[in-house]
Amino acid sequence: MAHADHTRDPCPWVILSDFGSAFAMGAVGGTIWHGIKGARNSPRGDRLVGAMSVIKARAPVTGGNFGVWGGMFSTFDCAVKGWRQKEDMWNAIISGFLTGGCLAARSGPRGALTSAVACGILLSVFEGVGVLVSRVFNEGTRPQLPPMPENMQPQQ
Numbered sequence: 001m002a003h004a005d006h007t008r009d010p011c012p013w014v015i016l017s018d019f020g021s022a023f024a025m026g027a028v029g030g031t032i033w034h035g036i037k038g039a040r041n042s043p044r045g046d047r048l049v050g051a052m053s054v055i056k057a058r059a060p061v062t063g064g065n066f067g068v069w070g071g072m073f074s075t076f077d078c079a080v081k082g083w084r085q086k087e088d089m090w091n092a093i094i095s096g097f098l099t100g101g102c103l104a105a106r107s108g109p110r111g112a113l114t115s116a117v118a119c120g121i122l123l124s125v126f127e128g129v130g131v132l133v134s135r136v137f138n139e140g141t142r143p144q145l146p147p148m149p150e151n152m153q154p155q156q
Contacts, residue, residue, distance in 0.1 A: 018070045018071060019070055029062065030058060035052075089128075096124075
């Protein structure tokens with residue numbers, strides 16, 4: 001957990017990469033979500049046209065919202081890594097807390113704090129599930145001692 005991921009770009013470039021990846025995920029997910037929603041809310045003969053018009057109007061907005069969240073999270077993650085000089089799960093939790101608070105800053109201090117705590121809890125759940133999954137899947141790769149020969153007695 002405490003080892004740096006050297007397969008990723010350095011911190012200034014990873015922000016742009018994460019922003020673009022988050023935008024792409026939001027745009028694809030928004031296309032699916034708003035396409036289904038537009039088709040369901042359109043009259044029977046115009047479902048395809050209704051879906052396409054809603055996709056064109058709303059999918060880029062969803063992608064932009066995802067991109068802003070991803071870019072801000074990545075920016076805070078790089079800042080927290082630089083400040084703490086560590087690579088562990090607390091960086092993501094702190095970054096999620098700060099991202100949630102900043103994105104809700106316009107709703108006032110109480111709303112920002114509520115959103116910050118909610119995002120911090122959400123990221124801690126993600127990180128906890130990641131740790132559990134990695135432990136479960138790495139269980140079989142632990143080095144094991146070979147079995148002791150039958151003619152040897154354990155030392156007492």
